[in-house]
Amino acid sequence: MADHMEKINDKMAKLTIKRLSAEEEFPDLSQHNNHMAKVLTQDMYTKLRDRATPNGFTIDGVIQTGIDNPGHPFIMTVGCVAGDEETYEVFKELLDPIIEDRHGGYKPTDKHKTDLNPDNLKGGDDLDPNYVISSRVRTGRSIRGFCLPPHCSRGERRGVEKMSVEALDSLSGDLKGKYYALKNMTDAEQQQLIDDHFLFDKPVSPLLLASGMARDWPDGRGIWHNDTKTFLVWVNEEDHLRVISMQKGGNMKEVFNRFCAGLTKIETLFKDKGTSFMWNEHLGYVLTCPSNLGTGLRAGVHVKIPNMSKHAKFEEVLKRLRLQKRGTGGVDTAAVGGTFDISNADRLGFSEVALVQMVVDGVKLLVEMEKKLEKGQSIDDLMPAQK
C-alpha cells in the first residue's frame, strides 16, 4: 500500500509541476462561510496538496464544492466531499476538525456505535395520526471497493448499479420490488414515480453539482421500490445507495422495523457477493458528505403543529430535544399550513436506535404541547431538559 501510495503521489506530484506554488494556488475564501473555509489554512493546504488517495483524489477535489459555493445565509454548509473511502484518512488534517465542528465536538479518537436492532426502540407505534401525517427514515450506504459519486468513473458507477440491482432483486416478502433505471424509464413509469413522490431528477443544487456528482447523468442511476411503495432505494444519486422506509401516519416503529430489516438483508446480500458497506468504528458508515457520517440517518415526521411552531420557545424546545425542523418540501423550504418536517439533528456519535428514539419521544412531546396550546393552556411545565 505504501509503495502504491508512493507511485500515485509521484504521478500526482508530476501533474502538479505545472501547478504554481501553494500560495498562488490557495483559494480565496474571504467571502466564504462554510465549514471548509473555517478550517483550511494556507499551511494546511500546502501540506495536503502533495497527497492523493490511491484512486487519485486530491485536496482540490475535496474542497471544490466549498470554493464554488461560498455559503448559505442560514445554513452552515460543509463545503467538502469525499471521493473515496481513503479521503477521510489521507486528508484527516482537514476533515477531522470539520467533523468535530459539525458533529457536536466528535473527537478523532471517539468511537461510533451502530445499532440497527429495531427491538431496542421503545414505543413509536402510537404517534397521534391526527397530527403526525407521515413517518420516514432514510440513510445512505457506500459499497466498499468503489469510488464515491464525486470521483467515480462511468464503469464504477455502472458496477455499483449492477451489484445493487442484483442484491435488491433477491429481496422477497413485503420487500419484493422492481428497479427503474432512469435512462430506460417509459413516460408512464416516470409519471407514476413523480406522482408517488419517488422520482429524483438531475440535481440542481450547486453544492452537489460543483463536486461532480451529476457527471454522465442519467447513466447508472435509478430507483428501486417494493410493490407496496414503502421501501425505496436510490442508486447513484448523492451516495451509492440511499435507503428510505416510509408510510402515512405515525407508526414510526413499523417504519423503523422495515428499515432495519431491509438494510440488514441488503447488507447480507452484499457480503455474499464478497463485498461490504464502507464502515469503520470511528466514523461509522462512510458517505460522500461528512455531514452524513455515522448513521447517515435522518428520521422524521410531517407533523401539524401550527400553535407550537409560533410559540416563542419553539426553537429552544427543538434544540433541547436535538431535533431540527424543515418545511415539508425538505431542507430549505418553508412550512405550509403549520405542517413541519421534524427530524433528528445528529448523525454521528449516536446509534440509529438512539436517534429514532429522540424523534419518537420528541415528537410525542411536541404533539402534547400542541394539544395544550390548542386548549389555551401553558406548556412551561412540559419544557424538556437538554438531551
Added chain:
Amino acid sequence: MGSQWLRVCPDLIPRTVTSFSCLVCSVRNAIMPFGNTHNNFKLNFKVEEEYPDLTKHNNHMAKVLTKDMYAKLRDKQTSSGFTVDDVIQTGVDNPGHPFIMTVGCVAGDEESYEVFKDLLDPIISDRHSGYKPTDKHKTDLNFENLKGGDDLDPSYVLSSRVRTGRSIKGYTLPPHNSRGERRAVERLSVEALNTLDGEFKGKYYPLNKMSDAEQEQLIADHFLFDKPVSPLLLGAGMARDWPDARGIWHNDAKSFLVWVNEEDHLRVISMEKGGNMKEVFRRFCVGLKRIEETFKKHNHGFMWNEHLGYVLTCPSNLGTGLRGGVHVKLPKLSTHAKFEEILTRLRLQKRGTGGVDTASVGGVFDISNADRLGSSEVDQVQMVVDGVKLMVEMEKKLEKGEAIDSMIPAQK
C-alpha cells in the same frame, strides 16, 4: 446536504451569449458541474464498461466517438494530465439541442488537439466544412486589406462588433487550469493591457473586487459577464473557483473590451454604434497586435499554429476565433422565403439580438460570419461587410414592393 430535486429543462440555452448587447448580469445562483477528474481505477474496467452511452446524443462528439476510438484514447493524457474523458464530459452531459449541432468537447490545453487528434480531427472537419488535417490556415490581421465597410447604412445597421479569443502559451485552458494558472493569466493580461495608450488606454475591473457602483455601470454598458449558466460550459468545468481571477478591461471610450478568464483566457471585443465596420475592424486589429507584442516581450505568445490558427478552448472557435457582426433591421427580408438560402450562400448566420439562441426583436437581427477556420480574419469580415450591404439593398427593394430575385447571390 439533501435538497429537493426539481426537473431541469433540457432545452436550456446551449451557449453563453457573446454578442455585446447580451452581457447582461444574470442569475446569481447558476449551477456549476465539475471540470475533470483523475480516477486511477477506471482503467481496471473494460472499455465496454467505461464507454459512455451516447444513444440519445446529437452533437459532433457523439457522431464521431466510436467504442474503438475510445478504447484507443482512454489511457492517454496530455502532459498536464488532461484525458479523453475530460475532453468529452461536456458532450456526455449535454446530449444536444434540437436545432443547434453543438460540438460536445473541449480542449484542456494546447496539446489536446494533438494527443486526441483521432477524435478532434474528424470533428473539426465536420464542423469547419471539410477542413482536412493537412490543410493550412491563413491569418490576416492587416485591416488595410479590408475593402469598404465604412458605409453600411446607419438607418439599418444599428451597431457593429468584432470579437475573438486568444490563449496564452504555456498555460492550460479554462476547463483544466488551476487557480494559480488562472491568476497568472490574469496578471499577465492586466500587465499587458495596462501598457496600452492613446485610443486604447483603459482600466481593469476584477470581478471579485467590483464595487456596486462599478458593477451597475458595467451592466448599464452591457459589458458585464456573470457566472456562466450554460450547461455546455459548466459541464466542462469552466466556472470553477468563480469569480477568482476573472475580470473585464475596457478602454475609456468603451469601444475596446477584453474579458479575462471566461470561456477562453482572453476574449477581445471591438464595437461601436452604427455601421462603420471598417473602423471597428481597424481598432480590433491594432489593439490585438499591441496586446500580442506585449505578451511576446514577456515570452508568452498566443497559442497558434499553421494548421489550426489560433488555438482556443472550443474546437468551433479555431482558426480566427472571429465573429464579426452587426445588428441590422431587416423586417421584410427576414420574412422572405429565401432569407435562409441567402444567408447560406453569403456564408453568414443569424442570431437574435440577445445572442445565440435568442429571438430577434422588432425585425432586428444579429448577422455574422458563419466560418472560423480556413479563411482569414480579413476574408471573414469582408463577407460580413459585403453580405450585409447586399441584404440592406434587398431590404430597401422589398420596402418599395420590388422583387429581389435578380439580386440573389451565388454560393460563396
